[in-house]
Amino acid sequence: MTAVLEVREARYVLPGRGTRDGGRVLVDGVSFTVDAGETLVLLGRSGSGKTTTLRLVNRLLEPTSGDILVAGRATKQIEPHRLRRGIGYVIQDVGLFPHFTVEQNIGLVPRLEGWGAERTAARVRDLLTLVGLDPDHFRARRPHELSGGQRQRVGVARALAADPPLLLLDEPFGALDPITRAELQREFKGLEARLGKAMVFVTHDVREGLLLGARIGLMHEGRLAFLGTPSEFRESSHPECRAFLEAAA
Amino acid sequence: MSLLRFYADNSREALGLLGQHLFLVLVSTLVAVAIGVPTGILIARRPRWRRPVLGFANVCQTIPSLALFGFLIPLPFIGGVGARTAIVALVVYALLPIVRNTYTGIANVDPAVREAGRGMGMTDRELLVMVELPLAAGVILSGIRVATVIGVGVATIAAAVGAGGLGVYIFRGVAVVNDTLILAGALPAALLALAADGLIGLVERRFVWRS
Numbered sequence: 001m002t003a004v005l006e007v008r009e010a011r012y013v014l015p016g017r018g019t020r021d022g023g024r025v026l027v028d029g030v031s032f033t034v035d036a037g038e039t040l041v042l043l044g045r046s047g048s049g050k051t052t053t054l055r056l057v058n059r060l061l062e063p064t065s066g067d068i069l070v071a072g073r074a075t076k077q078i079e080p081h082r083l084r085r086g087i088g089y090v091i092q093d094v095g096l097f098p099h100f101t102v103e104q105n106i107g108l109v110p111r112l113e114g115w116g117a118e119r120t121a122a123r124v125r126d127l128l129t130l131v132g133l134d135p136d137h138f139r140a141r142r143p144h145e146l147s148g149g150q151r152q153r154v155g156v157a158r159a160l161a162a163d164p165p166l167l168l169l170d171e172p173f174g175a176l177d178p179i180t181r182a183e184l185q186r187e188f189k190g191l192e193a194r195l196g197k198a199m200v201f202v203t204h205d206v207r208e209g210l211l212l213g214a215r216i217g218l219m220h221e222g223r224l225a226f227l228g229t230p231s232e233f234r235e236s237s238h239p240e241c242r243a244f245l246e247a248a249a
Numbered sequence: 250m251s252l253l254r255f256y257a258d259n260s261r262e263a264l265g266l267l268g269q270h271l272f273l274v275l276v277s278t279l280v281a282v283a284i285g286v287p288t289g290i291l292i293a294r295r296p297r298w299r300r301p302v303l304g305f306a307n308v309c310q311t312i313p314s315l316a317l318f319g320f321l322i323p324l325p326f327i328g329g330v331g332a333r334t335a336i337v338a339l340v341v342y343a344l345l346p347i348v349r350n351t352y353t354g355i356a357n358v359d360p361a362v363r364e365a366g367r368g369m370g371m372t373d374r375e376l377l378v379m380v381e382l383p384l385a386a387g388v389i390l391s392g393i394r395v396a397t398v399i400g401v402g403v404a405t406i407a408a409a410v411g412a413g414g415l416g417v418y419i420f421r422g423v424a425v426v427n428d429t430l431i432l433a434g435a436l437p438a439a440l441l442a443l444a445a446d447g448l449i450g451l452v453e454r455r456f457v458w459r460s
Contacts, residue, residue: 058368085370095365099383109369158369168368 002072003033004166004198010056010066012049026052028222030066036165039192039199041213043206043244048219050202054168057200058084070166085109088159088167088197092174094151096143102128102154103139109162127157132187149180156188160195167199173208185211206248210234218244251429252436259433267437269413273332274400274445277339281396285344286389289351290377299352306345314403317341318410335404335412342403343396350392354385387453394449401442405434415441 010030016022027049034040042050055061057068059080068075075083096105103124104111110120128135131153143151152172159167173181173188185208192199192212203209209216209230216233218226220240226233233241256263292299312320317338321328327337358381366376382389408416418434421427 060364060368081370081372083370084368089365089368091361091364091368093359093361093364095359095361095363095368097362097366097380097384098359099380108371112370112375155365 003035003069004071005034005057005200006067006069006072007032007053007057008067008069010053010068011064012052012056012061013064026222027056030219030222030224032217032224032227034166034198034200036198037192037196038214039201039212040215040217041209042200042202042217042219043204043209043213044219045204049222050204050219051170052222053219054170054200054202057166057168058087058089085113085162086164086166088161088164090152090155090159090167090169090172092171094143094155096151096154096158098143100142101139102133102141102143102146105143105154106158106161108158113162123161124157127160128154130160130191131157133157147180148176149184152176152184156191165198167197169199169201171203172201174203174205188212206244252432255429255433263418263433263437266413266415266417266434267441269332270401270404270415270438270441273335273339273404273407273412273414274397274441277336277404278343278393278397278400280336281340281343281347282393284340285347285392285396286351288344289348289389290355292348293352293355293381303345303349303352306348309341310345312341314338314342314406315409318406322410330411332407332412334410335407335414338410339400339403339407343400346392346395346399347389348392350388350395351385354388354392355381357388358384390449390453394446394453397445397449398442401438401445405438 008031010027011025012027014021014024014026030049030053032040042053044050052061056063057070057075059075070078070083070087097108100108103121106124106127107115107120110123115123124139125135128138133150133153138146138150138154143154146154152175155172159169173184176184189212201209201212210233213230215227215229217224218233218238218240225240226236226238228236234245236242288302292302318334321334321338322330328334362380362384363376366380371379404414405416405419407414408420415434415438418430419438422430422432422434
């Protein structure tokens, strides 16, 4: 079986020769695969290259070298906007469209893909229920009428709208208060099992990573310093793993 | 009172001048929107062009209006005597607020919104039409409003190049030192500016999304 996502020796160098940061290597020699139903957590400090790696997958950044395959196809061969419509994307600041209702936000990719109104509406109802929001109560609201937690629930529903096999999540719960955060983590844990998607989940929170990840990839200075299960991570003698575990203890 | 008598005696001429004035402002604003909004979008997309374009529009704005009309008269195609020259000059003045506000409106769209849109697979055009322009609409409209109000004022000088408009009364009044005549041009021009301001302001308020 082909992995849903395969990253081979990905490397990303900041463009702009002669500028201050031009030529800086942000990601180097990163390789991993993610199977259906599996969540890979990319853990690391700020600036370790985890978000950059994520953005290489959906071509918001173009890899300088290396290959990235989604469902066995090289992403280079796919038009960026086509590629992205097949990959769910959730970011910390959610980025809901303020002039759209909740329903329009979630139904965006279906609309771009030319689904009919009825099919989209039914899908929106299902998704709102899935993320724990009452469709009748929330469908017609606008983002500014929602709490931070509700907004990110809508963000997750939106990413799932066209039923993509792969989901990229960039610190999705990073901006939430601790209680809402724990609540969403718990629910997300339940969703992982039910959805059977391949997911890449970026975080700097080691507890969150250990809770949600089937495997942990530890990024350090642009490289994948460690890749293994949460229990292997706990046992690891790698200094960066130790640093994270001690910080969380 | 003498002003009312003046209008009663010259109603046909006054309405004609008002119509010319409206025509000058309307056409020049529409042309300025047709040029200014795409230019604003362009410099939002190509940051390197922003400074030269806004700089140029700024310089245009600083040319004294009477001088600009004068400069245009000897030019072929866009110059000469008449409405065409006046419209060119009015467009030049209207450009800066429209270009600047279009740029500002788009640049101020929450980066997270843009990131999410791109990440979900919107093309550049879809992002522009479905997200950036609707969110920037309020700011763009306020630029158009400023441009229109400026246009109503500057259009009074169009009379100097033979384009007619309410400025005809003002120039005539200044020449013969007749306050009533000056007022006959200035008052409706001021009212017109206020009306344009209020009207576009009304539309603008409908486009404010964030509470």
